Amino acid sequence: MSSFDKSMALTGQPPKALSLTQRISTLVGFSGLAILLLAAFGVDFPNKGLWMSLSILMILGGVIWYTVLSYGQKTKGIKNDGVWFKSISSMGFWGWMAGIAITTFYIVLYFFPEFLGLVKGSKNTGVIALFDPLSRALSGNPASQWFVYGTLYTLAILAFGVKFIWKYRHNRYEIIRTISVMFFQTAFAFIIPEIMARLNGSIPYYDLKNIWPLNYYNFERYRINGFISSGDIGLALLIFGILSVFVISPILTYRYGKRWYCSWVCGCGGLAETAGDAFRQLSDKTIKAWKIERWVVHSIVVFVTLMTTAVIYSYLGNDTSKYWLTKSSFLIGVTLLLTLVFGWAMLFKRKQLQKDAQYGAIGYFIIIIALIGLHQFSGEGNIFLFKSETLRKSYGFLIGSIFSGVIGTGFYPIFGNRVWCRFGCPMAAILGFQQKLFSRFRITTNGGQCISCGNCSTYCEMGIDVRAYAQKGENIVRSSCVGCGICSAVCPRGVLKLENGPLEGRIEANQVLLGNDVDLMDLVNSK
Amino acid sequence: MEHIIIIGNGIAGVTAARHIRKHSDRRITIISAETDYFFSRTALMYVYMGHMKFEHIKPYEDHFWAKNHIELVRGYVTRVDPVKKTLTLGNSGDFIYDKLIIATGSKPNKFGWPGQDLGGVQGLYSKQDLDLLESNAPDNQVCKRAVIVGGGLIGIELAEMLSTRNIPVTFLVREKNFWDGVLPDGEAQMINEHIREHHIDLRLQTNLVEIIPDDNGRVKAVGTDKEDTIPCNLVGLTPGVTPNIGFLQDSGIETARGVLVNRYLETSQADIYAIGDCAEQREAIDRRRPIEAVWYTGRMMGETVAQTICGNRIPYNPGHWFNSAKFFDIEYQTYGWVFSNRNKSANELHFHWRHPEEKICVTLAYDKDSRKFLGINTFGIRMRHEVFNRWLNKERTIDHVMEYLVDANFDPEFYQTYERQILDLYNQQMGTQIKPAKKSLKRIFQLG
Numbered sequence: 001m002s003s004f005d006k007s008m009a010l011t012g013q014p015p016k017a018l019s020l021t022q023r024i025s026t027l028v029g030f031s032g033l034a035i036l037l038l039a040a041f042g043v044d045f046p047n048k049g050l051w052m053s054l055s056i057l058m059i060l061g062g063v064i065w066y067t068v069l070s071y072g073q074k075t076k077g078i079k080n081d082g083v084w085f086k087s088i089s090s091m092g093f094w095g096w097m098a099g100i101a102i103t104t105f106y107i108v109l110y111f112f113p114e115f116l117g118l119v120k121g122s123k124n125t126g127v128i129a130l131f132d133p134l135s136r137a138l139s140g141n142p143a144s145q146w147f148v149y150g151t152l153y154t155l156a157i158l159a160f161g162v163k164f165i166w167k168y169r170h171n172r173y174e175i176i177r178t179i180s181v182m183f184f185q186t187a188f189a190f191i192i193p194e195i196m197a198r199l200n201g202s203i204p205y206y207d208l209k210n211i212w213p214l215n216y217y218n219f220e221r222y223r224i225n226g227f228i229s230s231g232d233i234g235l236a237l238l239i240f241g242i243l244s245v246f247v248i249s250p251i252l253t254y255r256y257g258k259r260w261y262c263s264w265v266c267g268c269g270g271l272a273e274t275a276g277d278a279f280r281q282l283s284d285k286t287i288k289a290w291k292i293e294r295w296v297v298h299s300i301v302v303f304v305t306l307m308t309t310a311v312i313y314s315y316l317g318n319d320t321s322k323y324w325l326t327k328s329s330f331l332i333g334v335t336l337l338l339t340l341v342f343g344w345a346m347l348f349k350r351k352q353l354q355k356d357a358q359y360g361a362i363g364y365f366i367i368i369i370a371l372i373g374l375h376q377f378s379g380e381g382n383i384f385l386f387k388s389e390t391l392r393k394s395y396g397f398l399i400g401s402i403f404s405g406v407i408g409t410g411f412y413p414i415f416g417n418r419v420w421c422r423f424g425c426p427m428a429a430i431l432g433f434q435q436k437l438f439s440r441f442r443i444t445t446n447g448g449q450c451i452s453c454g455n456c457s458t459y460c461e462m463g464i465d466v467r468a469y470a471q472k473g474e475n476i477v478r479s480s481c482v483g484c485g486i487c488s489a490v491c492p493r494g495v496l497k498l499e500n501g502p503l504e505g506r507i508e509a510n511q512v513l514l515g516n517d518v519d520l521m522d523l524v525n526s527k
Numbered sequence: 528m529e530h531i532i533i534i535g536n537g538i539a540g541v542t543a544a545r546h547i548r549k550h551s552d553r554r555i556t557i558i559s560a561e562t563d564y565f566f567s568r569t570a571l572m573y574v575y576m577g578h579m580k581f582e583h584i585k586p587y588e589d590h591f592w593a594k595n596h597i598e599l600v601r602g603y604v605t606r607v608d609p610v611k612k613t614l615t616l617g618n619s620g621d622f623i624y625d626k627l628i629i630a631t632g633s634k635p636n637k638f639g640w641p642g643q644d645l646g647g648v649q650g651l652y653s654k655q656d657l658d659l660l661e662s663n664a665p666d667n668q669v670c671k672r673a674v675i676v677g678g679g680l681i682g683i684e685l686a687e688m689l690s691t692r693n694i695p696v697t698f699l700v701r702e703k704n705f706w707d708g709v710l711p712d713g714e715a716q717m718i719n720e721h722i723r724e725h726h727i728d729l730r731l732q733t734n735l736v737e738i739i740p741d742d743n744g745r746v747k748a749v750g751t752d753k754e755d756t757i758p759c760n761l762v763g764l765t766p767g768v769t770p771n772i773g774f775l776q777d778s779g780i781e782t783a784r785g786v787l788v789n790r791y792l793e794t795s796q797a798d799i800y801a802i803g804d805c806a807e808q809r810e811a812i813d814r815r816r817p818i819e820a821v822w823y824t825g826r827m828m829g830e831t832v833a834q835t836i837c838g839n840r841i842p843y844n845p846g847h848w849f850n851s852a853k854f855f856d857i858e859y860q861t862y863g864w865v866f867s868n869r870n871k872s873a874n875e876l877h878f879h880w881r882h883p884e885e886k887i888c889v890t891l892a893y894d895k896d897s898r899k900f901l902g903i904n905t906f907g908i909r910m911r912h913e914v915f916n917r918w919l920n921k922e923r924t925i926d927h928v929m930e931y932l933v934d935a936n937f938d939p940e941f942y943q944t945y946e947r948q949i950l951d952l953y954n955q956q957m958g959t960q961i962k963p964a965k966k967s968l969k970r971i972f973q974l975g
Binding site for chain 1 (some may be wrong): 538546549558567569570571576577578579580584585586588591601626627645691692693724725746823827830834839841843844847849850853855856858860867909910911912913916937938939940941942943968969971972974
């Protein structure tokens, strides 16, 4: 329909054309990447610290320069001009190229780290060796592929965080939220764990803001042993890990919705909101996508619950005199907790669940309880029909690596920036369950002001059809909403507001919108 | 089964169809010459700007209509026969209706300017206009300058659209300020500044005299009453819209500028109704204009006529006036009545506050004698519809509104708030000592 075609060229007419200076800034950023690529292909840089710093500075500088060029000349406000004309942001040629490049990177990172220069039991080479000086400075150890990844990840959040802030500089919610994700990534995910490793070698790497089931491995045997053998600090961390699942996150989600985590703290969310911002409009908004999303993400919750239960079960003992928590008391505890949650939702919140959600919940509940019941009949370490080790490995491979990394980030330019958060993240699903049923958070629709334009739905990275609610005058209370606030920002008529308010009247569907005959509204809405 | 035919698939017709479907299982057919599916007309601009693709501005997925048994017909109605109760479509023969809803919307005004039908001269209303614009002004090579005529909402939207493709725009406005017939002076002047901030060549109190053709019958330049000749490749005619009812000429349905309707939205002919932009009220409602070409009123008429058609005959009785728009980066909302300096009565007084640097301002209108709050215009601060509706219902005074203004704020969290500054100026001007109330969720959501 548009006479603009998605050509491969970066040239062309405004608003998709890049100016000369914009092209130079892009070149600077890519040159920074090129240094890393050359190192990966075996170029042995002499002064590693210097070249790594140069690379990082060029990437950072390139992105920030580009940002200033893009938004500096414009008045503040929503600037989505040409988003659907540009090849990179509309699934054109450059979008696919970027998708393939990132996907390749993840495959190498997870499955072929030797290509990055990881040498087991010997000195690193390649791009990993380039990061040795920085790693030594922080933790005292040589770099690993994960250190390189962590550094680049943090760099991406910081560089594109600056871009995001500049783009939304009229919007204080977006500015503060972005500073928050930049801080949590840099401090909690990057610096603190490295320093902790320096201070106390036996503490497992622990990104404090990662909560089970996002860090599905947190309660594995080697980690538990690591925590317990590290004295008070280790024990405190373990207790914090448990509290954050059962106490801290429910309280915060009740008060603020799951956004406190997903778009203020989480690293996956942080990358999606900053580096992934250019792709948020690509998420699928159809009802079909929504149906797939709900089945996939909740199946993963069931998977991770079973897997974790099996793993913990496998290393617990049977003798109460040795340790208070035994195999059977643990299983009874899990069963009790799941029954309580299930019973509460079914008894008190059934009205807010769709029919298929109810069937799904009942089905999964029966499966879990049946499997837990089965443990009596299966051998040691072999509950749920499979070996716990098999479950753990396949979860780590399928969900931990393939879904969250390769697909979750690699497919940003194809499926949008929240593919993982939407279809895969079990943590998001659990927080979402609570957000839907027991939270003060909602997106309020402003009376009858909606003009059905579709900006909110288009720019919703979670694929929520926000407009479908807004044009009915209905508040948006969706479990998947991460509270990024962009729907509200792009709304041209001031219709949407993220807020925390009383539970009463949080969800109300209007047949007739505010503005019409009062009697007619009462008549129709009361049905 | 009774067959309801709706001509026009805009917001008015589609709202009527949806509500008739909610209340009944009558057969519903929507006929449109414009597009296969309903889209949001107000969002057409975003397609040209590249914010959305056309498919994004369709509020319902394509399978919605079949699922709800709403039949869609693409075609142009050339004749309506109220006696035989038939419609003639140019391409596919006759339709027989039991009840007919006319919801054909508007078309751009043309005031007989010389050259108004040349190539490169167009309005902006329909999907076809958007396609035409894409071919008339794809970029700043083909379209080296555009001239827009008419200082209203569509004009400023068109200016914003063209500026996203770096096409230089000259904007001719007849009045002394932009949208001067609607906005009080302070606000209109602020918008003038903002238009110029976006490098638009805004020429106030300037009229179009003629559009000058080149050898190929396309526009070459325009002449103004300031004796200027402005070379251009596109002329956007945006001096308002007029009901799109040409096809009803010999139908026997009584029309004036629009299709004349009574309070029940019934036309002069039995079983024929008219709603939305194309309807003209025989008797005035409140202080509304007889023809209201506004998204929201189209929707409300649709909601109302559906009741009548389904057996619950009720009059069109809209609540308090409200509206919204966006002028480049400045959001505008209005609740209740605030008239422009030109149109306001002697009893309507205004209190105006404007931010010293930012493009943010509010104007509150109140009655001189009773101090009753009449309405608010707000620019750059979002306000709650529900709260203002309540204040208008309860006929609060302006002092009350000032005291509780914080409850009405609808800006995103962490935004700078201005209630304090607004109230300070108010107290200073009025000699009052009102203290601002604390924000209360209980009051806002009417709990307990």
